Structure formats: C-alpha cells, structure tokens
Amino acid sequence: MKKIKQLLWAAGLVSLTLPVWALEGDAQRGQAAAAVCMACHQADGSGLNIPGGESWPRLAGMNAEHLYKQLLDFQQGRRTNATMAPFAQMLNDQQLRDVSVYYSQLPATPASGYQGVDAELLAHGERLATRGDWDRYIVPCASCHGPDNQGAGAHFPGIAGQHAGYIERQLRDWQQGQRDNDPQHLMLAIAERMDDRDIRAVSAWLASQPAQ
Ligand code: HEC
Ligand code: HEC
Known part of the structure; x- marks a missing residue:
C-alpha cells in the first residue's frame, strides 16, 4: 500500500486538481x-x-461526467478519432450534457472480446488489473479505476465490463501517442510499460468482468 501511495505521488495523482462540475x-x-x-x-x-x-x-451505465469530458475532448480536438469526432461536433454543449446523462442512466450491458481467450492469459490479465507488476512499475489498474475497476468519481472511468477491443485500442493509442487527453498523462505512464501480451491479457480479463 505504501508503495502504491509513493507511485501515485510520483504520478502526480495526489495533487490532481481538476474542475469538478455537477453535470446538469x-x-x-x-x-x-x-x-x-x-x-x-x-x-x-x-x-x-x-x-x-x-x-x-x-x-450504458458509464459516469456522466466522464462521458461529457470525452465528448468535449472530441469536439475540441483534445481527443482525436476520425469516426467519433464528427458526431461530437454535431451536438451543442447542452446536448452533450443531455446525452451523457442519458447514457449514464441506462443499465450496464455485458462486454465481449474475452470469449475463447485461454485461462493462462486471463490469469495474467487479472494479476495486472488487481495487483500490478511492481518489478516493471505497472500499478494495478484498480488503484486508480476503483474497487473491482468499476470506476472512481468523475475522473477515473469504470473499465470492467468494457469491450476488450476498445480497451486494447486505447492502450495502444496511448503507447503510440495517439490518445493524450488523460489528466497528467497518467495513462501514458502505465501504457508505455506494457507489452503486447500485457495489453491483450488485461483487456480480455477486464471485458470478462461484469460492470455494475
Ligand atoms: C460511426 C460510429 C459512431 C457513431 C455514430 C458515434 N460514435 Fe461514439 N465512438 C465511436 C468510436 C469508434 C469510439 C472510440 C473512439 C476511440 O477509439 O478513440 C467512440 C467513442 C465514444 C465515447 C468515448 C467513451 C469513453 O468512455 O471514452 C463517447 C462518450 C461517445 N463515443 C459518444 C457518442 C455519442 C453521444 C454519439 C452520438 C452523438 C456517438 N458517440 C456516435 C463510434 C461512433
Ligand atoms: C495512475 C492512475 C491510473 C492507473 C494506475 C490506470 N489508469 Fe486507466 N485511466 C486513468 C485516467 C485518469 C483515465 C481517464 C482519462 C481521460 O479522462 O481521458 C483513464 C482511462 C482509461 C481508459 C479509457 C476509458 C474510456 O472509457 O475512455 C482505459 C481503457 C484505461 N484507463 C485502462 C487502464 C488499464 C487497463 C490499467 C491497468 C493496466 C489502467 N488504466 C491503470 C488513470 C489510471
């Protein structure tokens, strides 16, 4: 636990000061x-x-503030994706808030992308997500993404029960510098320490977990 705290300090997490808006x-x-x-x-x-x-x-069931932040980031070019950006740009600010609240209130649905993945790879993914790999300074995902990776407040989205293909893609985008809208580059610091097997393993295991 002490080690986690030290690492989070090092990552600047403890001094994270971001606006907290009550999403209307x-x-x-x-x-x-x-x-x-x-x-x-x-x-x-x-x-x-x-x-x-x-x-x-x-x-469905994702935190409303998280969804709104991502939509704003797409709209204003801080997060780039050619498929998604035009849709964020179609809506005005109130509509971005409205759709975020709407999706946050839908019941969470199960994910896929882990079916048929072998048990050994899933076990490696579970280790990374819940305990990390201290030898390689990979902090457990749950230390930021909350108990059972269900999310923690507005800044740490739930990643349990998200599609494996999407999680994988995000980790690779961070590694390659194609996604960099995360506060204080917290995700880059994690993703750059992961290899291909880590990414496949953790994405599959997280997808296999129910979102609440
Ligand atoms: C043509 C397909 C398509 C349509 C239509 C679309 N999206 Fe997306 N959306 C995507 C893709 C692909 C991503 C993942 C982008 C990435 O990898 O960065 C995404 C990502 C998102 C995210 C980020 C989720 C997260 O947790 O980070 C939000 C929020 C979102 N979309 C909301 C919307 C809303 C609201 C609309 C309608 C106004 C919409 N999308 C329409 C394809 C689409
Ligand atoms: C030091 C804190 C921290 C740790 C540890 C961490 N994350 Fe994150 N992660 C974040 C933050 C902050 C965001 C939100 C980025 C944003 O607002 O755009 C995020 C976002 C994500 C997203 C995008 C979610 C979405 O819906 O867009 C994925 C996927 C993700 N993290 C996966 C992981 C995985 C897998 C691990 C463990 C190997 C991990 N994270 C460990 C802080 C962390």
Whole structure:
C-alpha cells in the first residue's frame, strides 16, 4: 500500500486538481439527441466489440461526467478519432450534457472480446488489473479505476465490463501517442510499460468482468 501511495505521488495523482462540475442534463432530451449515436453505440448503449477493428465502446451505465469530458475532448480536438469526432461536433454543449446523462442512466450491458481467450492469459490479465507488476512499475489498474475497476468519481472511468477491443485500442493509442487527453498523462505512464501480451491479457480479463 505504501508503495502504491509513493507511485501515485510520483504520478502526480495526489495533487490532481481538476474542475469538478455537477453535470446538469436532461435524460429525455438526451435520448432524442442520441438518435444519431445508435448506429454504433446501439439503442441500449452496449456498443460492439469488433475483433481486429475499431470497437465501439459501451456507454450504458458509464459516469456522466466522464462521458461529457470525452465528448468535449472530441469536439475540441483534445481527443482525436476520425469516426467519433464528427458526431461530437454535431451536438451543442447542452446536448452533450443531455446525452451523457442519458447514457449514464441506462443499465450496464455485458462486454465481449474475452470469449475463447485461454485461462493462462486471463490469469495474467487479472494479476495486472488487481495487483500490478511492481518489478516493471505497472500499478494495478484498480488503484486508480476503483474497487473491482468499476470506476472512481468523475475522473477515473469504470473499465470492467468494457469491450476488450476498445480497451486494447486505447492502450495502444496511448503507447503510440495517439490518445493524450488523460489528466497528467497518467495513462501514458502505465501504457508505455506494457507489452503486447500485457495489453491483450488485461483487456480480455477486464471485458470478462461484469460492470455494475
Ligand atoms: C460511426 C460510429 C459512431 C457513431 C455514430 C458515434 N460514435 Fe461514439 N465512438 C465511436 C468510436 C469508434 C469510439 C472510440 C473512439 C476511440 O477509439 O478513440 C467512440 C467513442 C465514444 C465515447 C468515448 C467513451 C469513453 O468512455 O471514452 C463517447 C462518450 C461517445 N463515443 C459518444 C457518442 C455519442 C453521444 C454519439 C452520438 C452523438 C456517438 N458517440 C456516435 C463510434 C461512433
Ligand atoms: C495512475 C492512475 C491510473 C492507473 C494506475 C490506470 N489508469 Fe486507466 N485511466 C486513468 C485516467 C485518469 C483515465 C481517464 C482519462 C481521460 O479522462 O481521458 C483513464 C482511462 C482509461 C481508459 C479509457 C476509458 C474510456 O472509457 O475512455 C482505459 C481503457 C484505461 N484507463 C485502462 C487502464 C488499464 C487497463 C490499467 C491497468 C493496466 C489502467 N488504466 C491503470 C488513470 C489510471
């Protein structure tokens, strides 16, 4: 535990000072604005795991502030993705708040992308997610993403029960400098220490865990 604290200090986490906004939005208006989102994120917000392709993340049951931050980042170019950005740009600020509240209130749905992955790889993923690998300075995901990786407040999204293909893609994007909208580069610091096997393992194991 002491070691975790030291590492979090080193990562600047303890001094994290970000605006905490109480998200005001209307779920009913959000549902109407979300009509254009369903083609990919599905009517129930479950998204889709696309093996080898660009998976669509589950939005259902995710923290509303987290969703809103990501949408703003896409809209304003801090997070880049050619598929998603145009849709964030279609909505005005109130609509971004409304869709975020709407998706956050939908019940979480199960993920895929872990089926058929061998038990040894899943066990390696579980170790990384819950205990980390101190020899390589890989902090357990749960130390930031909360108990059982279900998320902690507005800044640490739930990653349990997210599609494996999406988690994998994000970790690789951080490694390659294609995603860098995380506060204080906390995720880059983790992703750059992971190898290909780590990434596949942790993504599959997290996908196999239920989101609450
Ligand atoms: C054509 C497919 C497509 C459509 C339509 C679409 N999205 Fe996305 N969305 C994506 C993809 C792909 C990603 C992952 C992007 C990445 O890898 O960075 C994504 C990511 C997101 C994220 C980030 C989730 C997270 O936890 O970080 C949010 C929020 C989101 N979309 C909301 C929306 C909303 C709201 C709409 C409708 C206004 C919408 N999307 C329409 C494909 C789509
Ligand atoms: C030191 C803290 C910290 C640790 C440890 C950490 N993360 Fe994160 N992670 C974050 C933060 C902060 C964000 C939110 C980034 C943002 O706001 O764009 C994030 C976001 C993510 C996302 C994107 C979620 C989404 O919906 O867009 C994924 C995937 C992720 N982390 C996976 C992992 C995995 C896997 C591990 C363990 C190997 C891990 N993280 C360990 C801080 C951490």
